[in-house]
Amino acid sequence: MSLALDQFEPKETLAAEAFADRVSEILNYGAITVMISIGHKTGLFDTLARLPAATSAEIAYAAGLDERYVREWLAAMVTGGIVSYEPSSETYRLPASHAASITRSGELGNLAVYAQTIALLGQVEERVIDCFATGEGTTYSDYPCFHDFMAEDSGQTVVAQIDGLLDTLAPDLKVRLAGGIDVLDAGCGRGLALIELARRYPESRFVGYDLCADAIEFAKTEARSNGLENVHFEKRDLSGYDEKARYDFIASFDAVHDQKDPAALVRSLHGALRPGGVYLMQDIAGSARLENNLDFPMASFLYAVSCCHCMPVSLGQGGEGLGTMWGWETAKRTLEAAGFASIEKHVFDHDPLNVWFVSRKA
Ligand SMILES: C[S@@+](CC[C@H](N)C(=O)[O-])C[C@H]1O[C@@H](n2cnc3c(N)ncnc32)[C@H](O)[C@@H]1O
Incomplete structure (x- = not known):
């Protein structure tokens, strides 16, 4: 319309x-x-x-x-x-x-974590102003401490909640994880979600890919210091990713909308799942339509993050630059087009900014 x-x-x-x-x-x-x-x-x-x-x-x-x-x-x-x-x-x-x-021990979560984003955007203001004139994009290295912030953010919304999230989203996965399956985190950043899963499910094998070498180095060090041998981290550009039928469970936590080509990535993740495999996607819950976001929590914050980070990092990879507010409708269409047999959508009280899709391969 x-x-x-x-x-x-x-x-x-x-x-x-x-x-x-x-x-x-x-x-x-x-x-x-x-x-x-x-x-x-x-x-x-x-x-x-x-x-x-x-x-x-x-x-x-x-x-x-x-x-x-x-x-x-x-x-x-x-x-x-x-x-x-x-x-x-x-x-x-x-x-x-x-x-x-x-505070870090606040029972309502720590909103101060997000304040860091505004300070971070200030640091890239001049670079982004240049991009307004040229239409160019940025690179992750333009954002000092980006992965510090991201790890704290997902530490609250994903890592600390992982058990309850799986209970609600895909209880069958917990049984399969306990038995031993292959798991990929696509765009894992510092890998803390994967490390938490690897710690909880020693029989399963975990792989994390991310474009950023510094985030992967952090993840490797963290895995080593936890004595984990069932998790492997690798610096890898997921553009053109094409492994076939290698995983039973793939997750991406806030890592699709700012990719070069989100639709191609989701298609390739569908291809990388074995039959019966599950893809768990956490992404931003805003709508693709501006007028639907007028009352969306922290909408201006998210558009600002989009304008100064998520959109330009995608453009910087030669990508579409869909932006943070690509919309849950776009995400759902992208999952449908990739060929998933079933797609469920969830939003949680503890994480109103994000939507969680559980998609299953036939
Ligand atoms: C918003 S961050 C989320 C990181 C992590 N999943 C978390 O929740 O903390 C998006 C991640 O996607 C990664 N990424 C972006 N483009 C990528 C690409 N082409 N290949 C692999 N990773 C990519 C970034 O390096 C970044 O770590």
């Missing part, structure tokens, strides 16, 4: 002054986001969560950081409504209800 232009209304039209206020608010939030990233990376949120109300000097000492920087950061956190402040004692406190979603 296509919409005539006059049918499309902006999400919200504000009067000029109200809009200016809104822009100020956005600038404030953008600045706070970078400070949240710093709070996460320095461990300051975790330190605050452990302490009772404390002075900047006590917090800096506990975190092993410089007091002057910590005090300025705390001021941003107080004005940002994240940390509370008691002027009479000049003490700061992270309320438990805030620690729940902004």
Whole structure:
């Protein structure tokens, strides 16, 4: 269905002054986001969560950081409504209800992990501005620490949940994994999901491929330090991938939409499965249609990540540049076109940004 232009209304039209206020608010939030990233990376949120109300000097000492920087950061956190402040004692406190979603032990997950993305996009701004003029793409090496962030992200949404995910998505797979099957993670990044599976299922054999040498080196070191002999990591460009009937279970965690040719990759993964094999794809749950995403959680964040990372890295490989918001509809069509016999779609409360497809080969 296509919409005539006059049918499309902006999400919200504000009067000029109200809009200016809104822009100020956005600038404030953008600045706070970078400070949240710093709070996460320095461990300051975790330190605050452990302490009772404390002075900047006590917090800096506990975190092993410089007091002057910590005090300025705390001021941003107080004005940002994240940390509370008691002027009479000049003490700061992270309320438990805030620690729940902004620390490494928060029971609602750690949203501070995503703040790092905004800081990372800032680092590639000039490169991306060049691309706006030339239409060129980028390479993964343009993004310092990208795999640090990705591993933390999938550490929460995949690795920490893997047992429950399999229970819900494909309980039969747990039985097969326990018996011993061949498993591939396509675009494994630092390989932490595969390492967790290899640890849980010693009878099965696990292979992880990724384009990025640094991510694969990290994965190899991690597998060695866990004493795992049933997992193999290899730097490999999956463009043109063509192994046949070699695996019983293939997974890709957030690794299809930014490929050079997602449809070709999914076709080749179908070919790489043995009959009865299962392909588990986690990808972004947004819609392919902009107008359907107006209320999608963190939609602007995802389009920004797309514009500055997922779309240009695909273009940089000579690819289609579908972008982060290629849409669950596109993903489903791609799976259907690849020839899977059955396709199930799931979205979980713990991971509202992603959709999970369980596709089975006849
Ligand atoms: C968004 S990251 C996800 C990484 C990992 N699955 C995770 O969840 O942490 C996408 C991954 O796909 C990999 N990738 C992109 N294009 C690739 C290609 N042509 N061949 C192999 N891997 C590729 C990237 O290097 C990156 O590690």
